[in-house]
Amino acid sequence: MPRITNPILPGFNPDPSILQVGNDYYIATSTFEWFPGVQIHHSTDLANWELVVRPLNRKSQLDMRGNPDSCGVWAPCLTHDGDKFWLVYTDVKRKDGSFKDTHNYIVTAPSIEGPWSDPVYANSSGFDPSLFHDDDGKKWFVNMLQDHRRRPRSFAGIVLQEFDASIGELVGPKKNIFLGTDLDLVEGPHLYKRNGWYHLLTAEGGTGYDHAVTLARSRDIWGPYELHPQKHVLTSKDSPLVALQRAGHGDVLDTSDGKTYLVHLTGRPTTQNRRCVLGRETAIQEAYWEDNWLYVKNGPVPSLHVEVPGTRDDTKYWAEQKYEFSDGLPQDFQWLRTPEPERIFTTKNGKLILLGRESVGSWFEQSLIARRQTHFSFDAETVIDFSPTDERQFAGLTAYYCRYNFFYLTVTAHSDGQRELLIMSSEASWPEGRLKMPFADPVQIPNDGKVKLALTIRGRELQFFYALEGEELKKFGPIYDASILSDECGGHQAHGSFTGAFVGMACSDLNGTVLSAMFDYFVYRPVHHKTDIYEV
Template identity: 75%
Template sequence: MPQVRNPILPGFHADPSILRVGEDYYIAVSTFEWYPGVQIYHSKDLANWDLVKRPLDRKSLLDMRGNPDSCGIWAPCLTHDGEKFWLVYTDVKRKDGSFKDSHNYITTAQAIEGPWSDPVYINSSGFDPSLFHDEDGRKWFVNMIWDHRRRPQTFAGIFLQEYDPVAQTLVGPRKNVFTGTPLGLVEGPHMYKRNGWYYLLTAEGGTAYEHAVSLARSRDIWGPYEIHPQNPVVSSKDAPLAAIQRAGHGDWVETPDGKVYLVHLMGRPIGQKRRCVLGRETSIQEAYWGDDDWLYIKNGPVPSLYVDLPAERDDTNYWAEQKYTFESGLHKDFQWLRTPETERIFSTGSDGKLTLVGREAPGSWFEQALVARRQTHFSYDAETVVDFSPIDERQFAGLTAYYSRFNFFYLTVTAHSDGQRELLIMASEASYPESKLRFPFPEAVQIPNEGKVRLALEIRSEELQFYYAMEGEELKKIGPVFDASIISDECGGHQAHGSFTGAFVGVACSDLNGTALEAKFDHLVYRPVKHVSDRYDV
């Protein structure tokens, strides 16, 4: 069988839920504050994946305005009961403090492309729920429980309760069936049944370098559940030099010929500070059933960088330059932040341009006009051309490398208070637990008040450099070399245990005067670069 190098979904693709329906495989991943919610990928061979749907794409299904960074959609679970698709998801409204306000919903669809039904609210007692379809037709809601009274051990265990699909509510007794292993922080449950055993796969150890996948089983759905004899089944916690780190939060799938594969999140740290600039990615591992009816990872528990899969991966498109224009709308690679009311922040037209409507400041948790795509390579170039006529310093638009309100670099076209147009770099470089917005050079660069401006950035592993030019001119450097590793989970305002997304690159526009001044972008270029320091790039 061909060997494929992990990750199979590079860049920000956390908390994978995998499913097979006939010959088709699907993976659903978290999207947190990025809209639309949940990314669903499709594959025929487990090696090559294509984004086919973001199902939470209207206000009735999702409105995240006001959600803090790294809140929003956590750990969706995608299943199929033989008749239709079921998607369970959490919309986390806050993350810090004693309460999470984690609202859990269910939506369904006959086809993966939708339409997806209006959501059914289930509860707010915890996050990362899943739905298990038992052989007798009953459906079970499996959910971690957050106990706000038990600081710091607020992860109380995995609760089980039956879901009535007709009444669309939980019914019958509710029980804590599994309190986890000594690894702690039990979450992300998935339930399965095989050979009379109920299996409970969970995430433990937090989301950073102690992360792990744990497995338990019972003959009775209500337990008691015994722990895998070699738990954890997947983890890099004892292998600090392994290529794949932060391995955890998994789900498994069986192929038509009986092989088993487990997907899980992972990270690829760079530099001596071990920062995962690409966020939490999705990896796959070959698994097998032992004679003792326990699932084992081939060569595990440390995940393998190379895995035997049914087909080779075609990386041609992965390394190709992408020049995005907007005649046919927004390309599926792009997302924006929080709001379902897209007409208030951007539009596209037959002129091929992307028009951003100036709204709130960068880092706003409500209405920010920022459209971006994931960083999926350690090194790349990005470039755009903007037509923007600000009248003062409260209006600015440009090119940004963005993680959260705490971590971004932003080259803007703006103006002095006297109306003279200029270029200014905004840099928000969080040093946990503090964050600050700073301007890295004392004098802005004046530019003509008329004419489009070409903006570019270059990232080479841990280094970021901005460039600019007026139309017809060559690009020239502007500002210092920045530490690009700042745009990472480890620096996202709450460190790796509280920052969950990944780096993006895109365009943005703000108008703090409230006049909704528009900025027009001709295109966005994303050009992957093979760089000598990027030894773990796929």
């Protein structure tokens, strides 16, 4: 079979849940605070994947206004019971400190494109829920259990309860069926049944460099569950030099042609500080069954190169993407938290219009439209028409991770009304979330006219550029450290930042007058560069 290079879903696509329906494969991944919620990719050969739907796309399904960074939609589980698709997900309202507010829901659809139903509430006892359809027709809901009294972490095991689809409720007894191993932080449960054995796949060790996939099995769904002979069927924690680090949170696929695969999240760190700018990505491993136990081929360390049925076509991956807005917002883009996009953007006459709302980094309503960074090096460019009157109105081009870490080239104005260009950055400033001072010296520009804004990222180096109408691009500001746009610098302590770097357009009006900015287009241009390692 052909060999491909991991990951199969590059850039911020963590917590994969995979299934096969007929000749089609689907993977659902977490989206956290980015709206619409959940990404579902489709493939027919396990090599080439295309985003087909983000199913949580309306207020009745998901409203994340006020959710802190790296909260929102965690660890979706996508299944099919022979009749329809089922999607289980968590909406996390708080994660830091002793308490976690984690609400679990279920939606269904007759086809992957939808329509997806309004959610059925399941429970709030933990996160990372999944739904298992047993061969006797019963459906079982599993999630990690949290106990705020437990120290140092609140992870207390995996809880199981039956779900009655006829009434849309959890019913009957619930039981903690697996406490995890000494690696701790057990989460991400998935149940399978094979040859009379129930197999429980979990994630452990946190989502950093100690992450792992753990397997246990039982003849009875209620347990007791015995550990796999290897304990962890996949992990990079003891192999710091392999390309795919942070390997964990997996899901198993037994294909219709008798093959077995494990999909899992992974990170590709760069720089001496081991920073994963592209966030947690989805990789795939060959696997096999022996003595009713699952093993990863050449495991438990993940392989960079894997055999799958298809041959990958990387043409689109390396192609320049010029986005225009004549047909609305292109699918690659998302925004933050709000289910009311009409309050933050619209498209008109082929242009994107952002309505100035709250400050960049707001947890409620900010106008920021962006796409994932999926390459270690790239160029981005846009043209903006914006007429601010003072320093509280600003719009432009941003490389963004979260409220604590971003770089932002803005068109703004001095307090006297003179328009100017200004770079704002907030570099690893948790917990304050303050802008880094002093700013690079602003550049005065005419009060009328469009401005071209651009940036280049080459590995860890970020450089901004600008051009007035009829002029060539020129450098603006110093070279910034783009590697801080990473999980490791995302404003939280260990195991606390879960997304990835984005690049896009933003607009703020702190006067409350909703001054709008118009963008003609957006370009994302991947670049091969000598500093990039393990590129797809």
